[in-house]
Amino acid sequence: MARRALGTCLAVAAIAASHPVLAQDIGSAPSLDELIPDSAVENPDEWAQQGADGAASEGEVAEPDTDSPISDIPGIPVAWPEDIEIPALEPLEPEGDIRFADLLEDAPRIAFDEADLEEISNTLVLGFPQKEPPFTQRGDFVDRFEALSTIEELDDGDENVAQLAARASEDEELLRTLLRVYGYYDGEVIRTIGTRDAGEDAAEQRPRVRFDVIPGPRYTYGAIDLGELAAAPDAEELRAAFGIQSGDYLQSDTIVDERFDLDRALGETGYAFAEIDEPELLIDHQRVEGDLTLPVRPNGKYVFGDVLSSDETFLSGRHLASIARFEPGDTYQRSLEFDLRRAITATGLVSTVAVEAREVAPPQGDEPGVVAMDVTLERAKLRTISGAIGYGSEEGIRVQAAWEHRNLFPPEGALRLRGILGTREQLAGVTFRKNNFGGRDKVLTVDAYASSIDTTAYDARTVALTGTYERTSTLLFQKPLAWGVGAEILATDERNRIVDGVARPRQTYFVGSVFGRATIDTSDSLLDPTRGFRVTGFLAPETSRTQGEQYYYLRNRVDAAYYQSVGERTVLAARLAFAGIQGADLIGIAPSRRLYAGGGGSVRGYGYQAIGPKNEFMEPIGGRSLVEASFEARIGTGFFDGAVSVVPFFDLGSVSTSTTPDFGEIKMGAGVGLRYATGFGPIRVDVGVPLNPEPEDSPVAVYVSLGQAF
Incomplete structure (x- = not known):
């Protein structure tokens, strides 16, 4: 109204x-x-x-209201001057940078002439005009900004005014934040607008944003308050773990890192219940300093006590204590608590597990308190049925199946039944395995089997019983030293191939052996090493009785491998192996225990056991000495986010009937392979060709497996 x-x-x-x-x-x-x-x-x-109702209808002329004071309005004729001409408007030429006028309207259009420039991209430049004091963190500052910049993400040629306007504002705030991260609380950032030529045509000019960064003075730490840390028994050592002192240059990254180091030091020196609150930083612009407060409460020092299990009949506390890397009375370490949880998970017997420190006795004066480790676990499914069906050009059809109960004999006593049915191999076996027997990662294995194997080199029907006790290297904890000892007895009925021109009938061997092996490993991965070396030695004194004769001999082997990264995506790898059997003639050694070369883990390009002395029917008879060497380059391609690698390789090998290599015949193979990296190791596909084949050798061989060749 x-x-x-x-x-x-x-x-x-x-x-x-x-x-x-x-x-x-x-x-x-x-x-x-x-x-x-x-x-x-x-x-x-x-x-x-x-008024609306009284209006004149369409087509009628309304009578004037004579009572109105303005009812009689006279006309006012105005003549258009004939001598006035209005000139036509000339079109305006667009200015070169007028299209960027709305870009950062509040930004001053100035730039420092004497400034060091860092060109981040075609659309982004950083200027550093400050000379004194020098900006010592400039390198890291630029790298961080480049990694986080939103303007830098724009592809060349795709930028426009709207995108740059929005992103430049974000980048300016990013620069200010980074200055504060490095302790420059009085820093300034000045934005400048410009253009760059994208070609000879001026119309193709592109927008360009420049930030001039003036850090100003760098602040230092003033007073540092670490709460109750001084009350800890070993306060000096803990204070040394927090590497920030008054007068040091201020940097918020350092606060985060040093807080983590202090927390780790507390957790590794007995402070099971230590607490650290969020840090507070008070900036004083007059003093150009920042006062740091980090509330720390050590809450007493402790030692390990007993390990207690929530399911004693399944995995007892005594057994869990045997796989822990600490003893009662040892100073509490948080890393050992985490390690115990990982070790329990690695048994494969639990679906969930939690390990928690619980105070049993509080600290008394200089005497530390005691914590018990409470383990809460839930059982996993323990029975497994597995199987596989395959076909190979050399071994024909192969079907294998296994049933396993992983805790039939608690704790960690597994029973495994396995069988193989194939063209060249048949096997039935039963294995008892006791994990973590006598200590962490120590395994007792007893294996009994009966098998029949018919290869190009031999035909053996064997019954065997083997027992080993070993300290294994696992994916969870790769050890610099792994070892194993064992014994084996077997009876094998084998058909010798023709040896020295004489056809040999089937022959029975009774073999007894003790053996030991050790591995020194400095590599960085079990399945896909990129640096370091491995050396494995194997020694097995054996005795063999056949046809009323007793033979004694020594089987031995040494394998060495070296890995070296070259650049970001390439790993060079080399392997050398030597094996020998000393003390008995070839006839006194069962064909299945002689030395052979060839195949995916030996000399690629040749068939399995295809390299070595042969009879007149070109059948391998095995030897008493072996030498192998392999070289390959594992070259990353970048495909599938770097998961695929190309691997050219070259292998060679020689097998002799003498106890020392005579290199009478050296077989060489070469080829190329692909590796596809997965979460559990690379999948390997190698295609090799023999360089000096025999007539019976295939022109090409393909090998597929999990893990690298060596």
Whole structure:
């Protein structure tokens, strides 16, 4: 209603202003109250409706209201001057950078002439005009900014004004934040707009943003308050773990890192219940310093007590204590608590596990308290059935199956039944395995089997019993030294191939052996090493009885491998192996225990056991000495986010009937392979060709397996 009355008043006032009489005789003009009827003031809506109803209908001329004070308005004719000409408007030429005028409207359009420039991209430049004091963190500062910049993410040629306007504002705030991270709390960032040429045509100019960074003085740490840390028994050592001192240059990254180091030091020196609150930094601009407060509560020092299990009949506390890397009375270490949890998970017997320190006795004076390690676990499914079906050009069809109960004899006593049915191999076996027997990662294995194997080199029907006790290297804890000892007895009925031109009938061997092996490993991975070396030695004194003769001999082997990264994506790998059998003639050694070369883990390009001395029917007869060497380059391609590698390789090998290699015949193979990296190791596909084949050798061989060749 108020809006309508106001409109009526403005219309009447406009008419009055255009009336010549009113314009000449302002003093005699009626007032505004006289022009507006009382009915319009009392009820504007009704008065407006009356005006609409009384309007002239279409096609009629309304009679003037003679009672109105402005009913008789004379016309005012105005002649257009004929001598006035209005010139046509000339089109304006666009200025070169006018299209960027709305980019960062609040940014000053200045730049420092004497500034060191860092060109981040075609659309982004950083300037550093400050000379004193020098900006010593400039390198890290630029790297961080480049990694986080939103402008730098724009592809060349794809930028536009709208994108740059939004992203430049974000980048300016990022620069200010980074300055504060490095302790420059008085720093300034000045934005400047410019253009860059994208070609000879000026219309192809592209926008360019420049930030001039003026760090100013760098702040230092003032007072440092670490709460109750001084009350700890070994406060000095703990204070040394927090590597920030008053007067050091201030950097928030350092606070985070040193807080982590202090927390780790507390957890590794007995403080099982230590607490550290969030740090607080108070900046004083007058002193150019920041006072740091880090509330620390050590809450007493402790030693390990007993390990207690929530399921004693399944995995007892005594057994869990045997796989822990601590003894009762040892100073508490948080890392050993985590390690125990990982070791329990690695047994494969639990679905979930939690390990928690619980106070048993509080600290008394200088005497530490005691914590018990409470282990809460839930059983996993313990029975497994597995199987596989395959076909190979050399071994034909192969079907294998196994059933296993992983805790039939608690704790961690597994029973496994396995069988193989194939063209060249048949086997039935039973295995008892006791994990973590006598200590962490120590395994006792007893294996009994009966098998029949028919290869190109020999045909053996064997019954064997083997026992081993070993300290294994696992994916969870790769050890620098792994070892194993064992014993084996077997009876094998084998058909010798023709030896020295004489056809040999089937022959039975009774073999007894003790053996030991050790591995020194400095590599960085079991399945996919990129640096370091491995050396494995094997030694097995054996005795063999056949056809009333007793033979004694020594089987031995040494394998060494070296790995070296070259650049970011390439690993060079080399392997050398030597094996020998000393003390008995070839005829006194069962064919299945002689030395052979060839295959995916030996000399690629040749068939399994295809390298070595042969009889007149070109059948391998085995030897008493062996030498192998392999070289390959594992080159990353970047495909599938770097998961695929190309691996050219070269292998060679020689087998001799003498106890020392005579290198009478050296076989060489070469080829190329692919590796696809997975979460559990690389999948390997190698295609090799023999470089100096025999007539019976295939022209190409393909090998597929999990893990690298060596």
